[in-house]
Amino acid sequence: xxxxxxxxxxxxxxxxxxxALTVTVVSxxxxxxxxxxxxxxxxxxxxxxxxxxxxxxxxCQAMGQAGASDPDCLRAWAENRRRFLKVGGARP
Numbered sequence: 900x901x902x903x904x905x906x907x908x909x910x911x912x913x914x915x916x917x918x919a920l921t922v923t924v925v926s927x928x929x930x931x932x933x934x935x936x937x938x939x940x941x942x943x944x945x946x947x948x949x950x951x952x953x954x955x956x957x958x959c960q961a962m963g964q965a966g967a968s969d970p971d972c973l974r975a976w977a978e979n980r981r982r983f984l985k986v987g988g989a990r991p
Contacts, residue, residue, distance in 0.1 A: 952978055 902910075952975060959972035966972040 952982075 955971065955975040956979060959966040959969065959975055962969060962972065
């Protein structure tokens, strides 16, 4: 007995729904995923504690619009751009 394309489509749809339900149940039983450090939470990361530029950039980000006219923030962003766009080896 040959099955029609419509029957195969229904079997595939039922299989997909069953798979989706199984994945949902398994992920629900695992519990919530451990929370990653939220970059907007204000809590300093390990990098920010050791890199003064990262600390300054976090401060400027927390300032919001006022950071755009703060001279220290402008210097920090310029240094960050210089580091990011650096071509080749370390500068002397």
